[in-house]
Amino acid sequence: MEAQPPVIRAFGDAGVAEAAALIRAGGMVAVPTETVYGLAADARDAQAVAGIYAAKGRPSFNPLIVHVADIAAAEAIATFDEDARAVVARFWPGPLTLVLPLRADAGIASLVTAGLDTVAIRVPAHRAMQALIAASGAPLAAPSANASNAISPTCAAHVAASLGSRVPLIINDGATVAGVESTILAGRTILRPGPVTAEMLRDVLPVAPGRTAHVSAPGQLATHYAPAKPLRLDATQVSADEWLIGFGAVAGDDTLSSRGDVVEAAARLFDTLHRADASDRSRIAVAPVPEVGVGVAINDRLRRAAHR
Ligand code: TXA
Ligand code: MG
Numbered sequence: 001m002e003a004q005p006p007v008i009r010a011f012g013d014a015g016v017a018e019a020a021a022l023i024r025a026g027g028m029v030a031v032p033t034e035t036v037y038g039l040a041a042d043a044r045d046a047q048a049v050a051g052i053y054a055a056k057g058r059p060s061f062n063p064l065i066v067h068v069a070d071i072a073a074a075e076a077i078a079t080f081d082e083d084a085r086a087v088v089a090r091f092w093p094g095p096l097t098l099v100l101p102l103r104a105d106a107g108i109a110s111l112v113t114a115g116l117d118t119v120a121i122r123v124p125a126h127r128a129m130q131a132l133i134a135a136s137g138a139p140l141a142a143p144s145a146n147a148s149n150a151i152s153p154t155c156a157a158h159v160a161a162s163l164g165s166r167v168p169l170i171i172n173d174g175a176t177v178a179g180v181e182s183t184i185l186a187g188r189t190i191l192r193p194g195p196v197t198a199e200m201l202r203d204v205l206p207v208a209p210g211r212t213a214h215v216s217a218p219g220q221l222a223t224h225y226a227p228a229k230p231l232r233l234d235a236t237q238v239s240a241d242e243w244l245i246g247f248g249a250v251a252g253d254d255t256l257s258s259r260g261d262v263v264e265a266a267a268r269l270f271d272t273l274h275r276a277d278a279s280d281r282s283r284i285a286v287a288p289v290p291e292v293g294v295g296v297a298i299n300d301r302l303r304r305a306a307h308r
Helices: 013-024 046-056 071-075 082-091 127-136 156-166 262-278 295-306
Strands: 007-010 029-032 037-042 065-067 096-101 118-122 169-172 183-186 189-192 242-246 283-286
Touching: 007 013, 013 029, 013 037, 013 127, 013 169, 029 127, 029 156, 037 046, 037 127, 037 156, 046 156, 046 262, 071 082, 082 096, 156 169, 242 262, 262 283, 262 295
Parallel strands: 007 169, 029 169, 065 118, 096 183, 242 283
Antiparallel strands: 029 037, 096 118, 183 189
């Protein structure tokens, strides 16, 4: 079958309805925000989120930002303190992301937070992203809508050039205004500088710049869940004290994907690691995962976990 180029729809009711239907069906859509175009999927749907990583060809799992309609929707997902409330009262909707404790009942797929107990969340100001959140009824996980290692897209043509047939639909609403990704704030530390500057934030909170969230090798960030137990790769047989995470024909105590599907495996990775950590066995062994597609990101993550 020929790969189809993405459908590009002008912003409007029809385009947004079509995009929302794709999101509700577990797919993904490129949509502008005030910063850059994002590649959005339902943040509650692990398979859909795994599809984002597969489409971007990301070699590692970086946690994603969840986009919601308003502060009330954000409070259903994250726990706010007084600092957080003061900042969002001033800057939301807008290009500011907060890293906050993830609520236990948030219902967000663990691949979105890379298994962490914090979540990055923002209320975007852009009409297209807001319309898509409303029409899909979903919190939307969205990294920038470009292939891994390519520059962030600020117009629909950038998205089409970078992702091609890997994105089915792009909502076109012209060039983005900010052009750089949102500011990321964790507590009083700026993890990533962005359109909401330190000076602007200091009107509300005494913030300080921190370690940037953008480094050359994102997988080296400590921003992933790491199992506490020793972990061994490429296992097909185990000793009595090992918990085997299977894949495909290797059944195991648990499995990343019994049908050998790397997208399903990516969707299940962090939950599976949490269960392995919680098991009655003292060590973890993982079956071979093929180095294809998003399997590259799974293996990258597993290798880092094995070499600590
Ligand atoms: O402007 C933006 O923020 C765009 C648009 C689409 O909203 N999105 C974006 O997403 O830039 P992305 O995936 O390229 O960047 C997300 C950043 C990553 O650097 C990641 O490490 C950080 O957010 N991040 C996400 N969750 C985190 C967490 N729980 N703790 C620390 N950093 C986190
Ligand atoms: Mg990016």
